Amino acid sequence: xxxxxxxxxxxxxxxxxxxxxxxxxxxxxxxxxxxxxxxxxxxxxxxxxxxxxxxxxxxxxxxxxxxxxxxxxxxxxxxxxxxxxxxxxxxxxxxxxxxxxxxxxxxxxxxxxxxxxxxxxxxxxxxxxxxxxxxxxxxxxxxxxxxxxxxxxxxxxxxxxxxxxxxxxxxxxxxxxxxxxxxxxxxxxxxxxxxxxxxxxxxxxxxxxxxxxxxxxxxxxxxxxxxxxxxxxxxxxxxxxxxxxxxxxxxxxxxxxxxxxxxxxxxxxxxxxxxxxxxxxxxxxxxxxxxxxxxxxxxxxxxxxxxxxxxxxxxxxxxxxxxxxxxxxxxxxxxxxxxxxx
Amino acid sequence: xxxxxxxxxxxxxxxxxxxxxxxxxxxxxxxxxxxxxxxxxxxxxxxxxxxxxxxxxxxxxxxxxxxxxxxxxxxxxxxxxxxxxxxxxxxxxxxxxxxxxxxxxxxxxxxxxxxxxxxxxxxxxxxxxxxxxxxxxxxxxxxxxxxxxxxxxxxxxxxxxxxxxxxxxxxxxxxxxxxxxxxxxxxxxxxxxxxxxxxxxxxxxxxxxxxxxxxxxxxxxxxxxxxxxxxxxxxxxxxxxxxxxxxxxxxxxxxxxxxxxxxxxxxxxxxxxxxxxxxxxxxxxxxxxxxxxxxxxxxxxxxxxxxxxxxxxxxxxxxxxxxxxxxxxxxxxxxxxxxxxxxxxxxxxxxxxxxxxxxxxxxxxxxxxxxxxxxxxxxxxxxxxxxxxxxxxxxxxxxxxxxxxxxxxxxxxxxxxxxxxxxxxxxxxxxxxxxxxxxxxxxxxxxxxxxxxxxxxxxxxxxxxxxxxxxxxxxxxxxxxxxxxxxxxxxxxxxxxxxxxxxxxxxxxxxxxxxxxxxxxxxxxxxxxxxxx
Numbered sequence: 051x052x053x054x055x056x057x058x059x060x061x062x063x064x065x066x067x068x069x070x071x072x073x074x075x076x077x078x079x080x081x082x083x084x085x086x087x088x089x090x091x092x093x094x095x096x097x098x099x100x101x102x103x104x105x106x107x108x109x110x111x112x113x114x115x116x117x118x119x120x121x122x123x124x125x126x127x128x129x130x131x132x133x134x135x136x137x138x139x140x141x142x143x144x145x146x147x148x149x150x151x152x153x154x155x156x157x158x159x160x161x162x163x164x165x166x167x168x169x170x171x172x173x174x175x176x177x178x179x180x181x182x183x184x185x186x187x188x189x190x191x192x193x194x195x196x197x198x199x200x201x202x203x204x205x206x207x208x209x210x211x212x213x214x215x216x217x218x219x220x221x222x223x224x225x226x227x228x229x230x231x232x233x234x235x236x237x238x239x240x241x242x243x244x245x246x247x248x249x250x251x252x253x254x255x256x257x258x259x260x261x262x263x264x265x266x267x268x269x270x271x272x273x274x275x276x277x278x279x280x281x282x283x284x285x286x287x288x289x290x291x292x293x294x295x296x297x298x299x300x301x302x303x304x305x306x307x308x309x310x311x312x313x314x315x316x317x318x319x320x321x322x323x324x325x326x327x328x329x330x331x332x333x334x335x336x337x338x339x340x341x342x343x344x345x346x347x348x349x350x351x352x353x354x355x356x357x358x359x360x361x362x363x364x365x366x367x368x369x370x371x372x373x374x375x376x377x378x379x380x381x382x383x384x385x386x387x388x389x390x391x392x
Numbered sequence: 393x394x395x396x397x398x399x400x401x402x403x404x405x406x407x408x409x410x411x412x413x414x415x416x417x418x419x420x421x422x423x424x425x426x427x428x429x430x431x432x433x434x435x436x437x438x439x440x441x442x443x444x445x446x447x448x449x450x451x452x453x454x455x456x457x458x459x460x461x462x463x464x465x466x467x468x469x470x471x472x473x474x475x476x477x478x479x480x481x482x483x484x485x486x487x488x489x490x491x492x493x494x495x496x497x498x499x500x501x502x503x504x505x506x507x508x509x510x511x512x513x514x515x516x517x518x519x520x521x522x523x524x525x526x527x528x529x530x531x532x533x534x535x536x537x538x539x540x541x542x543x544x545x546x547x548x549x550x551x552x553x554x555x556x557x558x559x560x561x562x563x564x565x566x567x568x569x570x571x572x573x574x575x576x577x578x579x580x581x582x583x584x585x586x587x588x589x590x591x592x593x594x595x596x597x598x599x600x601x602x603x604x605x606x607x608x609x610x611x612x613x614x615x616x617x618x619x620x621x622x623x624x625x626x627x628x629x630x631x632x633x634x635x636x637x638x639x640x641x642x643x644x645x646x647x648x649x650x651x652x653x654x655x656x657x658x659x660x661x662x663x664x665x666x667x668x669x670x671x672x673x674x675x676x677x678x679x680x681x682x683x684x685x686x687x688x689x690x691x692x693x694x695x696x697x698x699x700x701x702x703x704x705x706x707x708x709x710x711x712x713x714x715x716x717x718x719x720x721x722x723x724x725x726x727x728x729x730x731x732x733x734x735x736x737x738x739x740x741x742x743x744x745x746x747x748x749x750x751x752x753x754x755x756x757x758x759x760x761x762x763x764x765x766x767x768x769x770x771x772x773x774x775x776x777x778x779x780x781x782x783x784x785x786x787x788x789x790x791x792x793x794x795x796x797x798x799x800x801x802x803x804x805x806x807x808x809x810x811x812x813x814x815x816x817x818x819x820x821x822x823x824x825x826x827x828x829x830x831x832x833x834x835x836x837x838x839x840x841x842x843x844x845x846x847x848x849x850x851x852x853x854x855x856x857x858x859x860x861x862x863x864x865x866x867x868x869x870x871x872x873x874x875x876x877x878x879x880x881x882x883x884x885x886x887x888x889x890x891x892x893x894x895x896x897x898x899x900x901x902x903x904x905x906x907x908x909x910x911x912x913x914x915x916x917x918x919x920x921x922x923x924x925x
Contacts, residue, residue: 260785261784263787272765
């Protein structure tokens with residue numbers, strides 16, 4: 051009886067039609083599906099081929115490989131820090147590079163100028179970043195201030211403090227033994243590369259396979275649905291700011307260890323690469339969705355592109371053009387991917 | 393106001409197929425969003441000098457129709473929209489719409505509180521000086537005063553709109569709508585714009601509208617308040633599931649009850665009632681619940697009982713249901729579910745304790761509050777239980793696959809793909825996902841708000857069956873709805889709310905007409921002094 055009543059009402063046409071078009075277009079849909087997931091990786095391979103052809107003997111070397119994969123650790127930590135808040139729907143945390151710079155300045159200043167041991171100093175540096183995350187979280191989640199305004203102000207404030215602490219100079223002179231925690235070579239790459247890879251893998255696992263990750267994705271997708279499903283939305287949002295601060299702090303300690311010091315004026319240059327990588331990541335692996343593995347691939351895609359251009363003899367302005375261009379393109383693509391469907 | 397009917401549209405409408413005689417003629421208007429068809433071959437004809445009502449349930453396509461008239465959406469090919477016999481290019485461009493004399497007053501009147509009366513009225517019409525590009529304040533104010541004088545409702549044009557009464561704000565909105573019309577021409581669409589008006593303000597509002605109509609202006613009144621549609625309009629068109637079920641029905645021939653029946657399409661429902669499954673044990677009881685207009689409400693819900701809450705919009709039955717589920721922080725009250733006490737007046741609005749106590753809530757706005765459209769069917773179905781059934785480090789895939797498959801089969805969710813994003817499903821199937829998300833957890837108390845709204849008949853059948861089965865399994869169910877069909881078919885008991893109080897309790901063999909009478913009927917209608925400006 052209910053079968054006939056359904057056919058009477060004219061509702062089913064939608065269903066068979068969808069099924070039919072689904073079958074007809076399945077081949078092209080599959081191709082589109084594949085293209086939307088892996089096209090960036092294909093472009094990456096093509097880019098490497100072009101550079102290899104244009105720069106025979108220079109680009110396809112172990113040195114190039116080591117430069118690309120050994121130099122992006124700060125960016126890996128910063129993008130994961132940004133992903134923490136982006137995944138729960140806080141769209142733009144502009145303070146990430148400044149929190150990183152703040153921690154990266156505290157550590158050498160305490161060691162070099164105040165004679166602290168590196169480990170207590172590293173602890174304070176990370177703690178400082180966490181405190182900033184707590185303050186950001188309080189202002190955004192509890193008080194309800196606009197994220198962009200809070201983090202823009204916080205970023206500028208911390209940048210200023212870092213410059214003040216360092217007297218506008220590069221602070222260097224950390225004990226060389228400390229550098230080992232970042233530079234110890236494993237299979238030709240510094241160990242800090244593996245820290246970053248492990249962090250990305252852990253983050254991806256958290257999002258995909260744990261209850262907390264499921265909750266995070268729902269909070270990012272729809273706060274009201276999450277609240278009504280018994281998820282503590284505000285706690286997750288607050289936690290994401292704290293976690294973001296902690297990742298900035300840890301990333302800073304590792305970067306400072308690798309560099310032996312820090313120049314706080316360089317913090318600002320990280321902002322664009324961080325955003326470009328995170329948004330480029332939405333076009334990789336899980337289309338239209340912020341995801342750690344896509345971001346990780348995006349970072350090395352960008353590093354490859356820039357290094358290749360630099361080897362071709364182009365100068366420092368290249369990175370601005372490249373990162374800026376990719377950010378605009380990536381945001382456009384991710385908006386289009388999200389818009390598919392009704 | 394009834395005397396308005398003496399100005400019958402008959403003399404002007406003439407035979408229905410002489411096109412130029414219609415102020416607005418919409419034909420073969422369809423609109424599909426993905427696989428959902430919001431409008432199907434809609435025809436609408438409005439005569440000059442006619443007050444035409446448009447009614448239908450939420451999701452029947454009324455707002456889509458308005459959005460096509462204002463050019464927000466492009467209609468599907470084949471449609472035609474003509475004003476005074478002249479076809480408009482589709483999609484409608486705002487300039488053409490205005491030139492044709494069609495103006496729309498939106499739900500919240502579309503006024504900017506911080507601006508003055510003249511700034512609001514002239515918004516979008518400012519004439520700047522030729523060289524200075526300055527707005528000539530004096531001229532704009534004079535133009536505003538002229539429009540208000542034409543309406544015979546003088547207002548101080550320099551006052552901020554935010555300081556005006558609801559009635560005067562409506563006047564400002566109307567002034568903005570009619571300023572381009574030559575007297576006796578044009579069409580004004582009121583899209584739920586009388587909601588904020590109190591009773592006496594509403595009477596004055598319709599006096600003003602009627603005077604415009606008597607001059608020859610046409611009005612399309614879109615409203616949920618069937619009472620005002622019946623009192624004020626000349627003819628009415630009824631939309632249901634995107635199609636016109638009654639076109640241009642003479643209003644003198646209908647009442648609220650018959651309109652409700654047309655909106656809901658009772659004849660399509662094939663369900664009979666089934667015997668009551670109420671058991672003696674009380675599963676949930678609320679004491680001293682206060683939320684919105686509701687104060688001091690006590691409720692007891694038994695195992696297997698389906699308790700209906702209904703009333704007019706604003707009567708408080710929605711607030712009561714939402715507070716019971718923990719979805720809306722109540723002003724006061726406690727809920728005891730299966731021996732567990734919960735405070736209803738929590739400020740942070742966190743529902744974790746309610747979910748843990750087995751309270752489930754199916755909200756009305758399914759894509760805003762019920763399911764996350766961009767995430768998959770499986771993720772949405774299992775969401776409330778991943779914390780408890782999963783380990784800390786693993787959500788666990790076996791129970792999720794099992795539960796998802798069980799719910800897809802039980803509710804006949806189509807297409808049966810666990811990984812499909814929910815927004816790709818039709819409205820009825822989205823609703824099934826939302827219901828299944830809670831049913832899979834075998835709740836103690838299930839609160840439903842319009843569970844069959846904007847759902848096709850087949851899905852409605854599955855949903856009604858699933859609700860009954862939950863009651864048979866011992867769940868206490870609260871059904872908040874304005875749909876007398878759902879209430880009559882499902883409920884063991886119905887509480888009819890009015891002004892925040894339970895005005896009537898119906899039980900036993902429930903008749904749809906009895907429910908509609910109790911909601912709209914004279915015995916519960918408030919006195920004339922009940923105004924709230």
